Amino acid sequence: MAKVAIYTTNYCPFCAGAKAFLRSKNVEFDEIDVTHDERLQEEVKRWTGRRTVPQIFVDGKSIGGFDDMRQLDASGELDRLLGIRA
Numbered sequence: 001m002a003k004v005a006i007y008t009t010n011y012c013p014f015c016a017g018a019k020a021f022l023r024s025k026n027v028e029f030d031e032i033d034v035t036h037d038e039r040l041q042e043e044v045k046r047w048t049g050r051r052t053v054p055q056i057f058v059d060g061k062s063i064g065g066f067d068d069m070r071q072l073d074a075s076g077e078l079d080r081l082l083g084i085r086a
Contacts, residue, residue, distance in 0.1 A: 001083045004029035007044050007055040011035070015054040018066040021073075027082055058082065 004022065006029050008015035022029050034040045034053065045051050048062045056063050058081045063069055072078035079085075 001027070002059045002081060004082070005032060005057045006030070007032045007034050007040075007053055007057075009033065009035040009053050012053050014052075014066040018054045018056060018069060021066070021069065025082070025084065027084075 004027055006015070006018060006022070008019070008031055010033060019029070019031065032040070034044060041051070044053075044055050048055050048064075050065070052065055054065055056065065056069055063072060063078075063081065069078060072081065
């Protein structure tokens, strides 16, 4: 299975939703909480061009946020990226 990392803050409802969604698919992930780390927030912005959270990475590649992940799932692409077989 692919390595998943999700950058979050502790007050973000979309972060909670993204984590719950990944758990519902039995996907393990590393959570990086950037709530109190402005330096890391700036790094994530530099990597993705986005200031919002969550920011989700699969095997080191940004797939965007929660809505982006849900769109990938609807198209079947998320399972392919994650290495989940139907």
